[in-house]
Amino acid sequence: MPELPEVEVSRMGISPYLEGETIKLVHVYQASLRWPVPDEVKLTEGLVINKVMRRAKYLLLETVMGSLILHLGMSGKLRVIDKSVPRIKHDHIDIEMETGKILRFNDPRRFGCFLFQPPGQVHKLLANLGPEPLTLAFNYQDLYNKSRDKKTAIKQFLMNNINVVGVGNIYANEALFKAGIHPQMPAGKVSKKRYEKLVFLVKETLDKAIVQGGTTLKDFAQTDGKPGYFAQELLVYGRGGLPCKVCTKPLTEIKIGQRSSVFCDECQKR
Ligand SMILES: [Zn+2]
The missing domain is CATH 3.20.190.10 (MutM-like, N-terminal)
Structure with a gap:
């Protein structure tokens, strides 16, 4: 997708x-x-x-x-x-x-x-969307404030379009791994300091993917162009059971909200 x-x-x-x-x-x-x-x-x-x-x-x-x-x-x-x-x-x-x-x-x-x-109108599909992840409107103070009292897993919280748009399953898995946050941790229990790190890493992960994808731009003008599906170096997504690239322990794969979630029990803390 x-x-x-x-x-x-x-x-x-x-x-x-x-x-x-x-x-x-x-x-x-x-x-x-x-x-x-x-x-x-x-x-x-x-x-x-x-x-x-x-x-x-x-x-x-x-x-x-x-x-x-x-x-x-x-x-x-x-x-x-x-x-x-x-x-x-x-x-x-x-x-x-x-x-x-x-x-x-x-x-x-x-x-x-x-x-x-x-x-002059906003289509109903676009009307209730949260902030764009690559703008200043997406920042750790606001995300932290929104998260208070939320019992939802941080991963689902991050993938909810009301909190921030466009953080899909791949990037939620990757950013949480890099931030060292366990994906099942309740959003309301994550500290402000960890939100600061997480927000930075969400932006960085998306940015890097865009830069990497930019190298495929020439394909758009070709009849066999397959824009978008560019190969990326992923740390956890799609690597369940394989060794963690940081500590070498096998990565755990579970479902959170019906979506495949891959994480490292050692590197990602609650
Ligand atoms: Zn690890």
């Missing part, structure tokens, strides 16, 4: 082909995505995309008449290709630009979405 760094890398990859360019046509070949594609997406035809923005894992293509919202869901991929490239299976949406380039959305599982946000 694409996580925030992959979505941000997608944004960086597609922006140069879209920003300042005019949308010629919006082709919807499959309107049954996670939510039905609204007819309003057509309102952007003939308009310039002023900016390609990201909010949590949503991409917003902004025009004066409103924004197109894209979410990659579980299996969505975006490519920028020439108009002449034939569609393949699961190519559901084409945003055709006057330049002859197309932003093509492919999504085998159709958990992604393509929606419309009128100007």
